[in-house]
Amino acid sequence: MSSLIVRAATRLMVALLLMFSIYMLLRGHNEPGGGFIGGLIGASGFVLYAMAHGSAEARTALRIDPLDIAMSGLGIALFAGVASLFDGDAFFTGQWMFLGATETEKGLPLSTVLIFDVGVYLVVLGSILAMVLALEEEV
């Protein structure tokens, strides 16, 4: 798998896949996409990288241990759920904020729902990478 062509192409592909994964994550609320799909795409980017360059390099590129990523994702998702309690709403009620909203413009919507989706993204990304990298190193 470590042909020069694959390795060179991978560098470009990984960057594209990661960008695309974040794009999918952010558009998810209105168009097809979301944290789950984004996480899968991001994970396949790193899986590709690991296959071309070896898992050790993939881990270096990732910087953080995949299990840590997954766990912090779970924590972030939980935080998004708990956040609504501060406003007196039920657990996991979405809290919204529209930055720069005017009479006519809706502004930039930010919400705990997005935070939750980021958590989902990280859990999926981290979990898959933890399994794939461990499997690859085991073989």
Place this chain on the structure above:
Amino acid sequence: MADTGPQVPRLFGGPSGWISVAVPLVLFIWFLQFIPAIAAGETLRWSIEWVPSLDVAISFWLDGLSLTFALLITGIGALVTLYSAQYLGTQPQYPRFILFLMAFMIGMLGLVLADNLLALFVFWEVTTISSYLLIGYLADEAKSRRSALQALLVTGTGGLAFLAGIVLIGFAAGSFELSEIRDVELRDHPWIVAISILFLAGAFTKSAQFPFHFWLPNAMAAPTPVSAYLHSATMVKAGIYLMARMNPTLGGTDLWFWSLTIAGGFTAVFASILAMRQSDIKQVLAYTTLMALGTLTLFIGAGTSAAIKGAMLFLIVHSLYKAALFLMIGIVDHRTGSREAEVLSGLSRKMPLTALAAVLAALSMAGIPPLIGFIGKEFLYKAALSMPTAQLWITGTAFAASALMFAVGGIVALRPFFGKLGDTPKAPREGPIAMLVGPLILAGLGLALGVNSDWAETLVRPATAAVYGSPVAVDLYLYKEVNAALILSLVTFATGIVLYLGHRRLRARLASIESWNPIHFDRGWDRFLDGFAAFAKWQAQKLQHGVLRRYIFVIFAFLGVTAAYAMWLRDAWQVQFDFTGVAFRDWAVLIFITAGAFVTATANSRMTAVAALGVVGIGVALIFIMFGAPDVAITQLLVETLVVVLVALAMLKLPYLNPKKIAEIRGWDALVAILVGTTSAIVLLASMAEPLDRRLTDYFELTSWPEAYGRNVVNVILVDFRALDTFGEIAVVMIAALGAFVLLRGTPKGEEK
């Protein structure tokens, strides 16, 4: 522990020591204040919600019976903790020991105070588990671990039966509150036999009634303060408490009467004979405890007001003298290094206070006036002689047990302390004051209550009323007139003296009888456990074979068969096939998927199978796209891609397929596959035939944008409407990843199978 040289004893064994003394002492004083109210016939109740949805409350109830127990538990508890601070205070495991002892005490207190049967059961189990930890205190000794496990298994099994009984009685009486169950007439209920048997299974195992008696003497592995606490106030009395508590509800039936009197009477005599057989004084005391439990069971079963009165008095009497004696033998063991009746002799010169406590307690045990033990025995005799049925059996067993108890009193208190000074491993000297306080107070109380028997009445009267179900006149006295009971007492003393004088020959004779006795409960227990373990191993190997393929086979076969059976039961096989409106591209995708599935099933190499399975996955993704579910389609495609990568990685480690083996199993696999496939297709078609309930779909489509600000309904459902579900799912993903990670990394290289 080996170092018994000069040590500076911390005050009461450090903080854990004095806290452990203070807690029961404060509780004891707190409970004392209720005596006037309870003696006046009142009961107190206190309740908080616990599991409101199941109608379970933590409710406590204080009547004569629970107050008597609470005072014994806390009072003896305070003396025992003071004693253990000195006895064990210098050992490194002491704080742990105190923790177990406190847990035990609180469990016991909760048990006797609980009004809700389910709460009572929880406390019951707390005492079971904490006594397991206490008996196994010397965890590095195999013997002590075995005894602890035996006690746990015997009492725990009984506890399970008890729980089943609680559930039954809760449904039969419509309440789990003891105070309410008392008012329900259950004796004619069809479940009464089952309830009685289950409750008695719990009580008999806990209170070591024959044939579950064998664990109690083994529990002697526990250090002395624990023995005292286990045997006098609490643990083993939990079963007695249960029988006493349930007497107004379950008592009065033939089943109840005969099982209690027969088991109790037999246990009492059997245990006193075994007590004569022992030479280790701690063991002797353990068997006399069995005798006391048997006597209590016997008289609770007898059930007349006189019998209950006698039993309640004997309960207090026994707690006082037995705790004193156990603590006493602990001091002797501590100071002389021996507990053997044949070794110890003439200690009263070196240990006068210990001897005083021993003699007072033993006099009470032997039932000699003016101690409370005498009154206790008199009232038992009086109750036995006035029994309308089974008079001979109850009087006979009570007499035999009392006569043997008299002799045992001599073995325990006369032999070690009088006569020529014996040759002990350590030079005997008087015990420390913190250890002497307990036995002296307890033994002294035996004398004080005997002389001032009115004091005992204040507790015995409400306790008897609680157990009998209605108030009973209680008038305790040492002597009023010469009657049959008094004459029987005198005969008891005479027999007891003869037995004591001949106890050495008797012991030798009993030992020879024991050597040819074919029934050994203790060894039988070991054989039972071995057999049980062998059975468990056999069935685990059959069911948990560790072959993944077979697990999957069983799961799918089960799924297919049950689904098919359910369809057959409801006669839902008639399915309408309707191919109108199926477009060309639908047929194309269908053929695409079917071909992929066929190749997967018939492939002879893993690579082919995985690639063909990928074809199936892509076909399914196409279906999602055709029916307007792009999110699901994207997910499906991505998962397919990653699965190929994972399998390709795993493939490098897997062995080649063996064509011969495949041929053998493929037929069965095909059968299950066709079964599951057909059934799920029919289930799907059948559910499609029903009109689709669009209420949820409509709701999500309508509210997604105005309320959740999202146009992608699927995603809005995932992250907003059903966010909690999603959170659960990602937690599962995470756990699966952790599991896989551990499996892959857990086995160091070279050790894998």
